[in-house]
Amino acid sequence: MAGVNKVILLGNLGKDPDVTTLESGVKVARFPLATNEYYKGKDGESVEKTEWHQVVLWRNRAELAEKYLSKGRMVYIEGRLQTRQWQDKEGTQRYTTEIVGDVINFVGGGPGGDGDKNEREQESTPPPDEDDLPF
Numbered sequence: 001m002a003g004v005n006k007v008i009l010l011g012n013l014g015k016d017p018d019v020t021t022l023e024s025g026v027k028v029a030r031f032p033l034a035t036n037e038y039y040k041g042k043d044g045e046s047v048e049k050t051e052w053h054q055v056v057l058w059r060n061r062a063e064l065a066e067k068y069l070s071k072g073r074m075v076y077i078e079g080r081l082q083t084r085q086w087q088d089k090e091g092t093q094r095y096t097t098e099i100v101g102d103v104i105n106f107v108g109g110g111p112g113g114d115g116d117k118n119e120r121e122q123e124s125t126p127p128p129d130e131d132d133l134p135f
Contacts, residue, residue, distance in 0.1 A: 005080040007099050009053060010107070011035040013073050017057075019066040029062035031055055031069070033077065033099075054098045055079075061104050068106050078103035 014032035021027050033053045041047045055077055057065050069075060079101040088094050 007077070007079050007081055009033055009035055009055075009077045009099065011053070011074070013069055013071050013075065014052065015071050017062075017065045017069050019062055026059055027062035027066070029057040029065040029069075030098075031065070033075070054096065055101055056082075056098045057101045057104065061101055064104060064106075074107040076103075076105035076107055077101045 011033045014034050017029040017031040019027055019029045031054075033055050035051050035053065037049045037051070039047055039049075077099060079099045081097055082100045083095060083097045085093060085095045
């Protein structure tokens with residue numbers, strides 16, 4: 001049986017996406033995403049806890065992020081966890097865990113956005129004319 005590696009996040013960008021183009025011409029976008037949790041503490045006071053996630057988007061998703069996302073914008077991401085390792089300049093092994101986004105939905109209007117656009121809509125074919133519908 002295969003395992004499941006699925007992440008769903010709804011949060012706000014902590015900074016503008018850092019978009020780079022690889023030598024192959026493929027674009028990659030990286031940005032921190034903040035998710036918030038609210039609860040009552042032992043003293044009855046409201047507590048807000050912020051968790052930060054590193055998101056990576058590739059190809060057309062990176063292009064969409066470059067065009068529509070900016071710091072503070074709310075976004076919905078579906079993807080998977082990926083851990084990378086490398087050696088830094090001092091020879092120390094470093095690790096990072098990122099969310100590789102497969103689906104991106106832009107939530108609400110925001111800086112540079114125009115409402116609820118999403119990556120799936122960008123790749124889908126246009127709907128048929130009303131005259132072509134069978135009902």
